[in-house]
Amino acid sequence: MFTIETGEIKPFEFSVDGKEYSVPMFGDLGYQTMREFVTFSKDAAGTDVIWWFLENVFEKYAPGCSENLTANNVAQLVEAYSEASNLGE
Numbered sequence: 001m002f003t004i005e006t007g008e009i010k011p012f013e014f015s016v017d018g019k020e021y022s023v024p025m026f027g028d029l030g031y032q033t034m035r036e037f038v039t040f041s042k043d044a045a046g047t048d049v050i051w052w053f054l055e056n057v058f059e060k061y062a063p064g065c066s067e068n069l070t071a072n073n074v075a076q077l078v079e080a081y082s083e084a085s086n087l088g089e
Contacts, residue, residue: 012084014077016069021062026085029057050078057081 011022024030029037033056040052054074058065066074 012081014065014080016065016073019065021058021065023057023061023081026081026087033057033060050075053078053081 009028010025012025013020013022015021036056037052041049044052051074054066054077058077069077
């Protein structure tokens with residue numbers, strides 16, 4: 001019998017202006033979130049994907065984390081998240 005053990009979710013931890021936040025790593029996102037991402041990203045440009053992540057991952061799991069961020073801050077945050085999640089390799 002094939003058995004799946006759901007393990008501990010690995011967080012991506014970050015801080016904004018001294019306040020600490022965490023969101024699940026890409027591989028630990030829930031099925032529904034991943035399904036929405038795949039559907040959205042089929043025809044999306046790179047910057048659209050960044051904003052999708054901000055709204056649907058960062059604000060979902062770490063509400064308020066983006067309130068004072070600039071566009072450059074958002075790009076840096078998503079890049080760090082991508083690297084920590086081993087995306088693009």
